[in-house]
Amino acid sequence: MKLSDIQAIVGGEIIGGDTEFFGGAYDSREVFPGSLFVCLPGERTDGHNYINNAAEKGAVAAICQRKVESRIPYLLVEDSLMAFQKAAEEYRKTVNIPTVAVTGSVGKTTTKEFSASVLSSKFNVYKTDGNKNSTIGLPATILNMPKDSSACVFEMGMSGFNEISVMSKTAHPDIAIVSNVGFSHIEFLGSRENIMKAKLEIVDGMDENGVLILNGDDEYLSTLDPEDFKQRVITFGIGNRNADYRAEDILFSDGLCRFFAVTPSGIISVRIPTEGIHNVYNALSAIAVGQTLGLTTDEIKEGLMRFKNAPLRQNIYEMNSMTVIEDCYNASPDSVVAAINVLRTKNGRKIAVLGDMLELGERSAELHEMTGSKLLGADILVAFGSFAESYRKGAEKAGLPSENIYTCKNTDEAAEVVRSVSKKGDVLLFKASRGMHAEEIIEKLKN
Numbered sequence: 530m531k532l533s534d535i536q537a538i539v540g541g542e543i544i545g546g547d548t549e550f551f552g553g554a555y556d557s558r559e560v561f562p563g564s565l566f567v568c569l570p571g572e573r574t575d576g577h578n579y580i581n582n583a584a585e586k587g588a589v590a591a592i593c594q595r596k597v598e599s600r601i602p603y604l605l606v607e608d609s610l611m612a613f614q615k616a617a618e619e620y621r622k623t624v625n626i627p628t629v630a631v632t633g634s635v636g637k638t639t640t641k642e643f644s645a646s647v648l649s650s651k652f653n654v655y656k657t658d659g660n661k662n663s664t665i666g667l668p669a670t671i672l673n674m675p676k677d678s679s680a681c682v683f684e685m686g687m688s689g690f691n692e693i694s695v696m697s698k699t700a701h702p703d704i705a706i707v708s709n710v711g712f713s714h715i716e717f718l719g720s721r722e723n724i725m726k727a728k729l730e731i732v733d734g735m736d737e738n739g740v741l742i743l744n745g746d747d748e749y750l751s752t753l754d755p756e757d758f759k760q761r762v763i764t765f766g767i768g769n770r771n772a773d774y775r776a777e778d779i780l781f782s783d784g785l786c787r788f789f790a791v792t793p794s795g796i797i798s799v800r801i802p803t804e805g806i807h808n809v810y811n812a813l814s815a816i817a818v819g820q821t822l823g824l825t826t827d828e829i830k831e832g833l834m835r836f837k838n839a840p841l842r843q844n845i846y847e848m849n850s851m852t853v854i855e856d857c858y859n860a861s862p863d864s865v866v867a868a869i870n871v872l873r874t875k876n877g878r879k880i881a882v883l884g885d886m887l888e889l890g891e892r893s894a895e896l897h898e899m900t901g902s903k904l905l906g907a908d909i910l911v912a913f914g915s916f917a918e919s920y921r922k923g924a925e926k927a928g929l930p931s932e933n934i935y936t937c938k939n940t941d942e943a944a945e946v947v948r949s950v951s952k953k954g955d956v957l958l959f960k961a962s963r964g965m966h967a968e969e970i971i972e973k974l975k976n
Contacts, residue, residue, distance in 0.1 A: 530565075530620055530672075532590050532604045538619060539612045545602030548590040553613065553672040554583070555665055562587030565672065567613045568594070568603075569665065576609075592616075610665065617668035618699045626678060627652070627822050630700055632685045632693055632728050633708030633744075635864040636807055637662065638839050640708045643808075643815035645682045647832035651824050652680035662686040667696045680822070688714045688888070690727050697734030704821055705731040705760075706742045706814050710749040711863040716890030725749045735760055742817050744810060745772035763821070765813035767806070774813045779806070781874055784845065790816050797826055801833050803843065804874060807867040812836075843871065848975065850953040852877065856960045857967040860886045862900045868960045873906035875956040881907045882947055882970060884940075884961025885914035898923040911946050913937040914965055940966055944973035 533547045553565035557579040560566055566583035568576035568591055577597050580588075584600045591603035592612050606612045621628075629648070631641045645656040655678035661670050662684040674681060685696045697705070710725045718724050732741060737759040743750045745764030755762035766772035767779070779788040781804050788809060790797040801812050812833055819829040838844055844855045852875060856868045865883065872879050881904060889896050897916040901923020904910060910929055912920035917936035924934050935950070937943040947970060951957060961967040 530616065532602060534619060535592070535604055535612055535616045538615045539606055539608075541604050541606035541612070543602065543604055544596070545599065548602045550588075550590045551672075553616070553669050554588075555613070555669060557583040557586065557588075559669075560586040560588045562589075564588050565616070566591045566601075567669075568592060568597070568609055569613075570594070570609075613668045614664065614695060614699050617671040618701070620674075621671050621699065621701055624674060624678070627680045627704070628700060628702045629680070629682045629704045629706070629818055630685055630697060630702035630731055631682065631706045631708070632687070632731050633706070634711030634713040634724060634728070635859075635861050635867070636708050636811060637684050637686060638858070639808065639842060640706060640811045640814055641682050641684045642839055643811045643833070643836055644706070644818045646836040647815040647819040647824065647829055648680050648682065648822065649835065650819075650828035650832040651822075653678055655681040657682065657684040660686075664692050664695050667699055671700060685731060687727055687730075689717050690723075691730070693727060694730035694733040697731050699734065701734045701736075702731070702739065703735070704740045704742065704818055705735060706818070707731060707744065707750060708810065708814060709744050709747050709863065711861050712889060712892070712896055713861040714888050715892060716888045721749055732758060732760055740821050742814055742821075744814075745769040746810070763817050765810065765817055767809060774817050776809045776813055779809055781805075786812075792816060792820060794820055794826075797830065799830065799833060801836060803836065803838060804845070805843065805867055805871040807864075807870075808843075843868065848971070851951060852956040853971065854956065854958040854960075855968065855971060856958065857965075857971075858963060860884070860960050860962045860965075861889075862886065862896050865900050865960050866903045868958055869903055869907065872956060872958040877954045877956045878909070878952075879907045880909040880911065880947065880951060880955055880957045882911045882913075882943060882957060882959045882967065883920055884912070884943075884965035884967050885916050887962040887964055894919045898926075902926045904929055909933045909935070909950055911935045911937065911943055911950070913939060913943040914961070940969045940973070944970045948974060 550565040554560045555567045560583045566588040592609045594609040739760040741760045745766035764772045765774035775791040776788045897919035901920040904927045910924045935946045959967045
């Protein structure tokens with residue numbers, strides 16, 4: 530791709546000569562030889578100040594929205610982010626491979642990993658790396674797609690309207706999954722109805738031959754009429770007997786989940802190497818993706834068994850003769866309840882270490898209390914952060930004795946409490962929003 534290709538779409542002025550590049554980055558630390566560097570202005574830093582750092586690391590071209598002293602050619606435009614997105618959209622049009630997009634209030638990354646794992650049985654799969662699931666991260670992901678990729682799975686997150694719409698128009702997915710509608714980002718969107726509307730923007734970049742995969746058990750998604758979409762709608766669920774993909778006879782044991790998937794192509798005996806009812810939903814959506822793209826039953830089963838959780842997401846392991854459920858990447862009421870349900874299945878004294886769930890706005894105290902009321906089966910609660918008292922109130926409603934509830938201001942206090950109350954044979958769940966750094970408690974316990 531050349532700077533002139535982007536110029537043809539968005540206009541602007543090429544300064545320093547037209548240049549060909551492959552791949553792109555908006556962080557000068559992630560630039561690689563031959564790539565494009567996109568200068569984005571920000572609240573804390575301005576990418577324009579790092580254009581020559583990017584050049585030193587091998588960038589051969591850049592996009593800027595103001596004139597700079599540069600050692601490499603650049604395209605001067607009014608909006609460098611918009612130009613970045615248009616460049617990725619144009620590149621995506623040249624890559625004719627199956628593309629899956631995933632969104633949802635909770636579990637997006639795990640859903641993405643399940644789908645990618647299944648598709649890897651047949652395709653060379655390229656997927657969203659880390660947290661590059663935003664209107665900034667997705668263009669970089671697309672531009673950096675290896676040329677030998679034969680399928681891709683993109684994750685799409687948001688905190689407001691029109692974000693997923695922009696990403697869908699950039700990625701042009703053939704298949705889209707909406708896993709659920711929860712409370713995440715309700716601070717910005719005001720209601721779950723609005724959250725659903727924002728998630729459904731995922732169809733904005735799809736054509737009428739696309740496939741939309743929805744959770745048929747979800748309180749909000751289950752109310753949708755398939756006739757309202759130009760795409761073919763597929764549903765999955767456990768309680769919804771009308772869902773196209775259903776799970777029956779679910780059994781958890783020895784770190785595995787077994788169930789029968791009832792599909793339009795027949796019944797599949799499924800095993801997945803993880804626990805939790807939420808992962809049954811994730812697996813069902815991946816099975817739907819696999820069958821839509823023509824995978825055999827054996828390929829789907831093999832792909833499901835290869836699944837591995839991303840770091841900090843429901844990783845279960847032994848530490849100091851105790852079982853740790855490390856699920857610290859993010860948290861919302863739905864995901865905390867899902868984690869508590871996994872804790873409940875374990876043998877041993879159960880300790881829930883819960884930190885604040887962020888971005889819940891005016892309903893924060895209410896939703897922390899509601900989540901605490903779901904702690905049935907837990908023996909001890911260690912809550913930390915600004916809403917520890919709200920967790921306490923909910924836990925008391927769940928019947929947890931007050932002497933078994935500890936509230937802490939921060940991770941240091943929480944680590945000391947966990948160290949003092951835990952013993953061999955216990956099962957410890959660590960769950961909080963990313964900004965609470967619950968993994969620091971685990972590191973303190975290790976040391």
